Amino acid sequence: MSAGYVLVVAEVRRGLFEERNLDTIGLGRELGLPVSLLLPENVNGVDELLLDRVLKVSADEGTFLNPLVMVSILVKVFESQGQPDFVLFTHSSSGAECAAYAAGHFSAPLVTDVSGFDQSTGTFFKSYYSDKVFAQFKSTSSPTFLTVRSGSFRENVTRNQAAPAVESVGDIAPAEGRTFLEYVEEAGGAVDITKAEFLLSVGRGIGSKDEIPRYEELARAMRAVLSCSRPVVDKLWLPKERQVGTSGKTVKPKVYLAMAISGAFQHIAGMKDADCIIAINKDPEAPIFQYAHFGIVADVNKLRDKLIETVKGS
Amino acid sequence: MEIVVFTKRVPVTQEEELRILEDGKAVDLRKLPHRMNDWDNYGVEEAVRMVEKGGGGVTSVAIGDAEADEVLRRAIAMGARDGFLLETEEVLHDPFARATLACNFLKKEKIPFDALFTGVQAEDDQFACFGGMLAAMLKIPYAAQVIGVDSVEKDHLVVRRELEGGLQERVKVSLPCVLSVQSGINEPRYVSIMGVRKASKVERKVFKASNYADNVKSLIEVTKWAYPPKKEGAAMIAGDVNEVCGKLLGILKEKGVYQ
Numbered sequence: 001m002s003a004g005y006v007l008v009v010a011e012v013r014r015g016l017f018e019e020r021n022l023d024t025i026g027l028g029r030e031l032g033l034p035v036s037l038l039l040p041e042n043v044n045g046v047d048e049l050l051l052d053r054v055l056k057v058s059a060d061e062g063t064f065l066n067p068l069v070m071v072s073i074l075v076k077v078f079e080s081q082g083q084p085d086f087v088l089f090t091h092s093s094s095g096a097e098c099a100a101y102a103a104g105h106f107s108a109p110l111v112t113d114v115s116g117f118d119q120s121t122g123t124f125f126k127s128y129y130s131d132k133v134f135a136q137f138k139s140t141s142s143p144t145f146l147t148v149r150s151g152s153f154r155e156n157v158t159r160n161q162a163a164p165a166v167e168s169v170g171d172i173a174p175a176e177g178r179t180f181l182e183y184v185e186e187a188g189g190a191v192d193i194t195k196a197e198f199l200l201s202v203g204r205g206i207g208s209k210d211e212i213p214r215y216e217e218l219a220r221a222m223r224a225v226l227s228c229s230r231p232v233v234d235k236l237w238l239p240k241e242r243q244v245g246t247s248g249k250t251v252k253p254k255v256y257l258a259m260a261i262s263g264a265f266q267h268i269a270g271m272k273d274a275d276c277i278i279a280i281n282k283d284p285e286a287p288i289f290q291y292a293h294f295g296i297v298a299d300v301n302k303l304r305d306k307l308i309e310t311v312k313g314s
Numbered sequence: 315m316e317i318v319v320f321t322k323r324v325p326v327t328q329e330e331e332l333r334i335l336e337d338g339k340a341v342d343l344r345k346l347p348h349r350m351n352d353w354d355n356y357g358v359e360e361a362v363r364m365v366e367k368g369g370g371g372v373t374s375v376a377i378g379d380a381e382a383d384e385v386l387r388r389a390i391a392m393g394a395r396d397g398f399l400l401e402t403e404e405v406l407h408d409p410f411a412r413a414t415l416a417c418n419f420l421k422k423e424k425i426p427f428d429a430l431f432t433g434v435q436a437e438d439d440q441f442a443c444f445g446g447m448l449a450a451m452l453k454i455p456y457a458a459q460v461i462g463v464d465s466v467e468k469d470h471l472v473v474r475r476e477l478e479g480g481l482q483e484r485v486k487v488s489l490p491c492v493l494s495v496q497s498g499i500n501e502p503r504y505v506s507i508m509g510v511r512k513a514s515k516v517e518r519k520v521f522k523a524s525n526y527a528d529n530v531k532s533l534i535e536v537t538k539w540a541y542p543p544k545k546e547g548a549a550m551i552a553g554d555v556n557e558v559c560g561k562l563l564g565i566l567k568e569k570g571v572y573q
Contacts, residue, residue, distance in 0.1 A: 013481065062483070067446060067456050093477045097458035097494075100446025104413060109533035112441050116543070123537050128439055129327040133334060133341055135407075136538040177455035177488045184474060184482040198571035205328075222572055234498035246478050255571045262328060276569050278562065279548060283329045287542065294565060295548030296558055306559045 002142050003082025005053075006031050009070070009098065010039035010046075011090040012061045014183070017045040019150075024088040025050055026153030027146070030117050031086055038077060038169070040064035049159040054166045055081070062180030065094040067101030069175045074102055076169055084143050091147040092246075099147045109139040115149040115265075130264050131287040150246075150269055189241030196225035197254045201244055201271070204231035205260030205282060211301060212237050215259070218304055221311045227251070229261045245270035260300040263288025315370040315428040315466070317361040320416065320445075321354040321389055323382040324438040338538040350385040353433025355392075357495040359502040360463065361431050362393035368466060371395040373425070377402060377412055383518055390513035391505045397518035398425075400526070407439070408532035413447035418526035420452070429471070430492045434459055442494070449492035457487050458494040 006028040011018040017039075028035035036053040039046065040061050048054055055077060063069055074087070087102070089095035091113045103110035116125030116134070123136040124146065193199060200219045202212075219226040226242060233243045244251050246266040256274035260281060261267060268291050271277065279292035280300050289295045296303070325346040333342040350358075361372045373396040374389030376382040386397030400419055406412050420427070430449075435442035442458070449456035461482060462474040469489055474482045476496050487493070523530075551561050566572035 013477065066485075067450075067458075071450070093459045093475060096442045097446060097456070097475075100443035100458070101450045101456050103410065103443065104447030104450030107410075107533075109408075110410065110443055110447075111534055112443055121537065125540070128341070128539075129325075129332060129437075130440075131542055132327055132330075132332045134540050134542055135536045136540060137534045138537050139534050141533055175455070177491070178457065179486045181472070181484040181486055184484055186480040186482065198566075222566070224571070230497070236501060240480075247476055248480065250479070255566060255569050257566075276565075277548075278565065285331045289548045289550075290542065290545045292548035294562075295550045296562065297550070298555065298558060303555055303558065306555045307562070310559050310563065 002085045005034045005036055005081070005084050006086045006088060007077065007081075007084040008035055008037050008088045009095070010037055010043065011092055011095055012040060012043050012064070015042055015044050015061070017043050018090065018092070020090045020092065022050075022154040022157055023150055023152050024090055024148045026156035027114065027117060027148050028086070028088060029156045029158055030119070030153060033085055036081065036084070038073070047159070048163055048166075050157050051164045052160070053164050055169050056166060057169045058171045063172065063174050065098065066175060066178055066180060067098045068178050069172060070098040071102055071105045072175075073169065073172055074106070076172070080169070087143050087145045089145070089147045091149050096147050099145050103145040106143075108143055108145050109141055110145040110147075111137045111139065112147040113149050114146050115152040127265070130262060132285065149265060151272075186240060189239055191225065191241055193225055193227045193242060193244065194249050194251050196227075196251070198222070198224040199227045199244070199251060199253045199256050199274075200224040201227040201229065201256060201258045201261060202232060203229040203259070203261030204235070205262065205300060207301065209235070209237045214301075214304060214308065218308050218311070221308060224257065229264070229267045258288055258292070259304065261288055262286045263291060315364060315368055316373070316426050317364060317370065317429050317431060318373045318375055318420070318425060318427045319354065319357050319361045319389065319394070319431040321358065321374050321376050321385045322351040322433075322436050323348050323376065323378055323385045324351045324436055327438075334539045334541065338540060341539050348381065348384070350388050351433055351436045351438075353435060353437070353495065353497055354385070355433075355502045356497050356499050357431040357433050358389045358392050358394060359500045360495050363500065364463070364466065366393070370428070373398060373427075375400060375416070377406075377415065377523070386518045387510050387513045388505055390516050390518075391509040392503060397516070399518060399520045400523050401520055402523040406530075406532065407536055408534050409439075409441045409444045410447055410534070411530050411532045413444050413451060414530045415523055415526055416444075416448050417451040418528055418530070419521065422526055423521070428489050430490070432492070432494050434494045434496050445492045445494040452492070455487050455491040456493075457485055457491065459496045460493045461496045461499050
């Protein structure tokens, strides 16, 4: 029997309540049931007035955000609070990891990367083919597990007048099969793309590593800093320090000139707050045109050559 | 180590306009080229490197129709020893159904493994949950978004998981386990057409999914396919390359980033 509430599992990193938790709470509000937040101890930055109930687990964040441990935590919560109608996670590295493992354990339905909800049909929108189309999913049993796309629902959060009840879930034993050892910071490089006012950013659509020197030339000529999307780093065309996006850097330049970047949402999340976004892409259907202020459909390398010629000639 | 790598054949959609058919009932994928899911490429490469160093073998498993044999040939060309096709009659949209099928198959055929690898996600449905569900069903540990394997011991691995914003976490995972492998963990080797041709001489086994169908069910259902909600969108700059170049530099000047 469901107990008529939404359970939101918090994502916490180095003691901080991640901003994308607002999207899980926001979807919880749209679902129209009381929202309970599940989180570990020692977390800063939680606005408890956004919640109807707070459930605290006596564990540190490294133990809490572990899929094996999460299953034991959820078993305890379901026992003490009753079974929720929905269990929501952020669509992040650890959120998706825990949601998949828990859904497999409980044989529960799971829709990941949810970016929309249709009240009238009770269906969830999920991206396919890098946002080219969306599937509307209906869940056939309860509780339904969901992971929520960052930036999708935060405008739906509402604040209560009074502080919520806070309850303890109690102690949780660490899992033997998997243990947290330490955080590792990726080594910083010589260039800090977050400080640049003008970023020239390239994607996999430029074709090959051999094209990179010409983009470096264009960036130098225009006094822009060169950055890139994830595939360019994966292919070792440019170093990691140049990567814009969820797993790279978040940037807010005056101008973001995206060349041959199609616009996966992980990339968009890292640059959407730029003052001016200009996108150049061969594919008129590239999702990045939905987020850009200006768009050009063109053969990107050809336009690059023309730009170099014009800028250097002037 | 015996490593089983799940590999998926996916349509290549980067520069394609996708059409939704029959008022939202399906997406037209008929004319699209297909290939191995990019994340699985990294998974196969990582597995092959591990057995090249420490011994053992790699088995590539694909769930799909007969055409999915293509990715098995590629995996064998990269260094996998075996290729198994788990042939399905219809597309299973719910990863829960695919994971249940895979779990039944591994158990019934008593496939030996020390580790199961998947890509972080498939390029087509981007669910990113097949490996986690499978691990839970098999009651073994799981680590997602693995961007580095730091050490391989007899009974455990130490791996680095990619988190957000340049942060990673190092975790210890007992064997056997499931890892989802992140792109960028290695540089997948080049596979020539000759290499694939040679690999196609290695026998791939076909298993009918209907023999492992116990409890294979979908818990979520697609009710409709839809185009993305249209935002305001970009002001498009049109013209030949000279015009476009001039207009673009004009905007950069106006924004004060170019003189």
